[in-house]
Amino acid sequence: MPRTRFEEQLKLLHTTLIQLGALCEDAINAAAKALLTGDQALVKKAMEAEQEIDRLESEIEALCFKLLLHQQPVASDLREISAALKMISDLERIGDQAADIAELTEHINIPLDSTNLHIADMTKAVIKMVTESIDAFVRKDIDLARKVMADDDVVDTLFDQIKGELETMVKSDAASISGALDLLMVVKYLERIGDHATNVAEWVEYSITGVHPEGN
């Protein structure tokens, strides 16, 4: 295959990765809105997005293996493809976690708009991380990648804060324990989505510099 064919396939890899990232955002958005509104149509939407994410992950993986086997790329081309293989595994798990959140919303019996829980803030923060991590890859923007890594601290702080809010809620009403445990799972999934977006950002840095920030 000529070099141009390689470049064409790399471009296809980029556009498919952007699609995959957009689907992850859709899945988290749908799951979060389902949680806040109880709208079951949104639960279904998150589940469908998750299936589409799995399909696209397989498609990108096959494309990466094709590029590796037929082009035997070296240096930055090899790094870009190996980084893409890692990133899709994180994006796939983001889809799983959005579906897990959507599934939990069917059981949660606490009207969230009547609480002071900071779940909407946390959702907004993780969606931003996911969007920016993909943007950083496509634009090869190392500063944006590092911003995503730094933002993970904000998400972790929100997790601790909401955990504290749930404790207070249960202490004043022990009967709310069942909903509190489910909500803790929801915020744990959101926190994990933040971790996966951080992983994506770290692979972006690796694909640009050749050095993984965590030494992996």
Add this chain to the structure above:
Amino acid sequence: MPRTRFEEQLKLLHTTLIQLGALCEDAINAAAKALLTGDQALVKKAMEAEQEIDRLESEIEALCFKLLLHQQPVASDLREISAALKMISDLERIGDQAADIAELTEHINIPLDSTNLHIADMTKAVIKMVTESIDAFVRKDIDLARKVMADDDVVDTLFDQIKGELETMVKSDAASISGALDLLMVVKYLERIGDHATNVAEWVEYSITGVHPEGN
């Protein structure tokens, strides 16, 4: 490189994967014992195992890329290497989750031997899944791989059971909420370890049959 060099490298891949699997078992064992006994030396042991797991994951990944690029394997050889790349990502996350459990044990203020929580049972069940999933890969044993997939239901049932036990605990003593939330995280990590062992088993089935049981 002659074919025998390829076979040598495949053998190295197997032995390193077995090492990685054994380290995952060590990490879970140390974390679980730290949880049950409060022994801080075991927390340290789990953390060290996690770091060694990350190192081995990188080593195996480099070996897989070397095999892909220099040997351009096809058919079952290609499947075996692509399955290994997936499996190490699951094993690495098992190490992370064991370290997460170990970290939580430093905060948990509930003497677990005085409760009726089924955490020790769940730990035993997930360690068995991890061991058997690696055995299935090395021995190319599809029946054992399918047994691991089936055992995940047992782990999921234990998760629901312990969640119910935690609810009962908090309803009779609202002050136990903080420990209950941490313990829910612990059993969630154990449940995720079961999911990752299931993923490994599914990749074993794929590498043997060419068909992923979940259609991935």
